[in-house]
Amino acid sequence: MNDKSVLVTGCSSGLGLATALELAARGFRVFATMRELTRRGELEAQAAQRGLTIEVLPLDVTRPETIDAAIATIIERSGTLYGVVNNAGVALRGFFEDLTEEEIRHVFETNVFGTMAVTRAALPHMRAAREGRIVIVTSVGGRQGVLALTGYCASKFALEGFGEALMQEVKPFGIAVSLVAPGITPTPIWDRSIAKNALNPDSPYHALFLEYRRMVQKVMRGATVTPEAVGQSIGDILMAERPQLRYLIGWRPKLLFALRRYLPGESFDRAYTWLVLRRVQGRARSTKTPQAELTP
Incomplete structure (x- = not known):
């Protein structure tokens, strides 16, 4: 048991x-944040059911004033901040030409600049304490590009680079940085992530996107990585004496990157692209999609 304070976003x-429930169960003092406090009900209900104490604060990672207010409240209540779990993020599904500039910028504002803003606000307190843990939830899509996730993958690749460089900068102050890349996890983020133009029947990518969506739905039904498993892994990272920089969660991403490690670069890229396009492009050519399929 411990009483170290941890901020979790999203x-x-x-x-x-x-993650908030898992950390509270391990004895951390958890400050769970969310953009809209009207959505706190599920978290508080589950915490009460398990006899856990979690402090809920408003925080929108795209609004610096809410970040500063949340950090100030945490310091006022607990005196220090040991850990930050940068989890808040949005997804965006659609082929690149079907994505608007506004949609892509929104993804970067939330996933990249939001994570940077929260981390920047927390670091002075961690440096003062000469200890700390920063966890950044990225994605397999931050290490391997995936079609129809162009904007999302770009944001997650940016986080991978940010975390790797930041680790080198803050290590002298006793602060560890870890990048957590879960496999496909069935969470609400995917339910509201389809780009406005992705289902436009006039798009040259329309048939490809519909087949891609069917493929993802099938993979989701067989997903083996649960939110609880990710939360447990993050708990282990925060309690590790020497946490690693990178973690993969789930057998699928571990298998994928094992193959990537042992196959020459071009060979892996060609094989991966062939496999994905074979599943998407082949069926898109042979399947005539009824109009009813156009609704998300």
Whole structure:
């Protein structure tokens, strides 16, 4: 048991909610944040059911004033901040030409600049304490590009680079940085992530996107990585004496990157692209999609 304070962003559902509950169960003093406090009900209900205490604060990673207010409240209540779990994020599904500039910028504002803003606000307190843990939830899509996730993958690749460089900068102050890349996890983030133009029947990518969506739905039904498993892994990282920089969660991503490690670069890229396009492009050519399929 311990009483170290940890800030977790994006806790209204999914990975953030599961992580907040897991950390509270391990004895951390958890400050769970979310953009809209009206969505706190599920977290508080599950915490009460398990006899856990979690303090809920408003925080929108795209609004610096809410970040500063949340950090100030944590320091006022606990005196220090040991850990930050940067989980808040949004997804965006659609082929690149079907994505608007506004949609892509929104993804970067939330996933990249939001994570940077929260980390920047927390670091002075960690440096003063000469200890700390920063966990950044990225994605397999931050290490391997995936079609129809162009904007999302770009944001997660940016986080991988940010975390790797930051680790080198803050290590002399006793602060560890870890990048957590879960495999496909069935969370609400995917339910509201389809780009506005992705289902436009006039798009040259329309048939490809519909087949891609069917493929993802099938993979989701067989997903083996749960939000709870991710929360447990993050708990282990925060309690590790010497946490690693990178963690993969789930057998699928571990198998994927094992193959990537042992196959020459071009060979892996060609094989991966062939496999994905074979599943998407082949069926898209042979399947005539009824109009009813156009609704998300």
